[in-house]
Amino acid sequence: MATTTEIPVTLNKDEILRYSRHLIMPEVGMEGQQKLKAARVLCIGTGGLGSPMALYLAAAGVGTLGLVDFDVVDYTNLQRQIIHFTSDVGRKKLDSAADKLKAINPYLNLRTFDTRLSSANALELFREFDIIADGTDNFPTRYLVNDACVLTGKPNVYGSIFRFEGQASVFATEEGPCYRCLYPEPPPPGLVPSCAEGGVLGILPGLVGIMQATEVIKLILGVGEPLIGRLLLIDALGMKFRELKLRKNPDCPVCGTHPTVTKLIDYNEFCGIRGEEKPVSNGVPEIQVEDLKRRLDAKEDLFVLDVREPHEYQICNIGGYLIPLNDLPKRVNELDSSREIVVHCKMGGRSAKAVAFLQQAGFQKVHNLAGGITAWADRVDPKVPKY
Amino acid sequence: MLWHRCISYSIAMSKIHIPTPLRQYVGKQASVDVAGSTVGEAMNALVSQHPELRKHLYTEDGKLRAFVNLYLNDEDIRYLQKEATALKDGDNISIVPSIAGGC
Numbered sequence: 001m002a003t004t005t006e007i008p009v010t011l012n013k014d015e016i017l018r019y020s021r022h023l024i025m026p027e028v029g030m031e032g033q034q035k036l037k038a039a040r041v042l043c044i045g046t047g048g049l050g051s052p053m054a055l056y057l058a059a060a061g062v063g064t065l066g067l068v069d070f071d072v073v074d075y076t077n078l079q080r081q082i083i084h085f086t087s088d089v090g091r092k093k094l095d096s097a098a099d100k101l102k103a104i105n106p107y108l109n110l111r112t113f114d115t116r117l118s119s120a121n122a123l124e125l126f127r128e129f130d131i132i133a134d135g136t137d138n139f140p141t142r143y144l145v146n147d148a149c150v151l152t153g154k155p156n157v158y159g160s161i162f163r164f165e166g167q168a169s170v171f172a173t174e175e176g177p178c179y180r181c182l183y184p185e186p187p188p189p190g191l192v193p194s195c196a197e198g199g200v201l202g203i204l205p206g207l208v209g210i211m212q213a214t215e216v217i218k219l220i221l222g223v224g225e226p227l228i229g230r231l232l233l234i235d236a237l238g239m240k241f242r243e244l245k246l247r248k249n250p251d252c253p254v255c256g257t258h259p260t261v262t263k264l265i266d267y268n269e270f271c272g273i274r275g276e277e278k279p280v281s282n283g284v285p286e287i288q289v290e291d292l293k294r295r296l297d298a299k300e301d302l303f304v305l306d307v308r309e310p311h312e313y314q315i316c317n318i319g320g321y322l323i324p325l326n327d328l329p330k331r332v333n334e335l336d337s338s339r340e341i342v343v344h345c346k347m348g349g350r351s352a353k354a355v356a357f358l359q360q361a362g363f364q365k366v367h368n369l370a371g372g373i374t375a376w377a378d379r380v381d382p383k384v385p386k387y
Numbered sequence: 388m389l390w391h392r393c394i395s396y397s398i399a400m401s402k403i404h405i406p407t408p409l410r411q412y413v414g415k416q417a418s419v420d421v422a423g424s425t426v427g428e429a430m431n432a433l434v435s436q437h438p439e440l441r442k443h444l445y446t447e448d449g450k451l452r453a454f455v456n457l458y459l460n461d462e463d464i465r466y467l468q469k470e471a472t473a474l475k476d477g478d479n480i481s482i483v484p485s486i487a488g489g490c
Contacts, residue, residue, distance in 0.1 A: 139485070160485075160486045161486065162407055162408060162486040163407050163408075164407065165406065165407045165486070166486075167483075167486060182456065182485075183453070183454050183456070183485040184453050185453035185454050186454055186485065187452075187454040187484065187485060198408075231483070233481075233483070238417075242461075242481070243461060244458050244461050244462075244463070244481065244483065245461050245462055245463065246463070247463060247466055326411050326412075326439075329439075
């Protein structure tokens with residue numbers, strides 16, 4: 001894939017030594033390495049996928065790397081976001097990433113964008129780069145990235161992960177499909193958990209992120225068979241890789257022959273998300289952690305139901321009766337509907353669903369513990385570990 | 388003279404690959420073997436055996452949800468005969484839902 005810059009790029013003696021293992025391969029050579037140096041790649045996100053991508057692209061000699069991230073390094077990130085170290089907890093991810101990338105390769109022209117990617121800034125931002133690498137973690141942004149790539153004519157190197165499975169592809173090339181050709185509509189919010197709610201095998205974004213970096217490099221060099229029109233499905237537990245054919249949909253609203261989406265839209269609205277994504281209460285009756293504590297201390301007759309998974313119960317619990325959410329329909333007869341029941345999970349989302357289910361099953365005295373055991377640890381008992 | 392047109396058809400056994408987010412609804416299996424001569428029949432067998440799965444894959448009026456794709460071997464059924472696509476013994480049906488994690 002040709003880059004848009006016309007300025008001939010040269011490599012000095014130091015760079016020639018640095019990239020010698022690339023240069024001695026005919027598939028790269030001086031010409032290929034110069035293409036890498038002339039390339040401008042934008043990484044959206046410096047988290048799980050962005051970490052390995054940015055590290056390897058910098059090492060490979062990509063000349064200009066843009067990073068978009070507004071977030072701060074969190075302790076729970078360290079299990080998989082390998083560009084961030086323990087000493088970086090609390091720092092802006094961009095600053096943490098910049099330090100490591102410049103240390104790997106001082107020749108890197110690093111451009112950082114401390115902002116949330118949005119319909120207001122995406123088009124202008126994408127125009128300054130040749131390839132976009134999507135390392136984001138939510139549906140609205142994935143649709144935004146896709147649409148902006150199609151509208152600006154930039155390839156979208158896509159990767160996504162969930163628990164121990166991943167997907168990778170290259171979308172939005174001229175002849176190839178875009179993300180919407182595969183998934184015209186997003187799932188309703190709350191159906192597919194985030195990494196915080198569903199968990200993720202630490203190595204998985206490494207595996208998938210490197211695949212994305214590989215595809216970026218192949219596109220720049222114009223070698224090999226890129227994942228255009230191919231969806232790679234990765235199963236880390238089975239270490240199995242399957243491939244599905246993707247076709248460009250002629251009726252695709254963004255990249256089809258008669259597109260109806262010709263400018264960026266409100267992606268939160270498109271994905272059915274209203275306002276901030278907090279654990280959704282869905283209008284079920286709630287109780288705050290302080291009230292629960294007060295009432296338990298007063299020895300009131302409350303039944304605390306914990307709808308998390310057994311392995312979560314082992315991490316920490318407040319002595320609740322454990323029925324995992326998915327087992328609730330089968331085990332509802334273990335509950336006494338004449339008692340007042342307080343339901344909790346980790347953050348309040350699953351327990352809200354449980355309360356709604358119990359209400360439909362005829363339980364009248366059920367409340368959702370707002371904020372879950374996390375709020376309990378924050379506000380009532382700091383000895384309870386958070387996870 | 389009456390003559391009968393004999394339609395011989397065998398019901399193929401296919402394997403349906405279940406993506407991770409949905410395995411909790413099929414007793415944690417990674418794949419389920421079902422009988423069915425078309426993709427639609429095989430999927431119907433799957434959601435009949437595992438009713439909790441139905442609402443995650445199909446709307447109330449029985450349409451496959453737009454964020455779920457079905458593949459027969461490596462081809463998207465939208466580009467074959469959709470749910471009328473015929474199955475042979477040993478075919479693989481993949482349910483490919485969208486996932487967004489990257490953090």
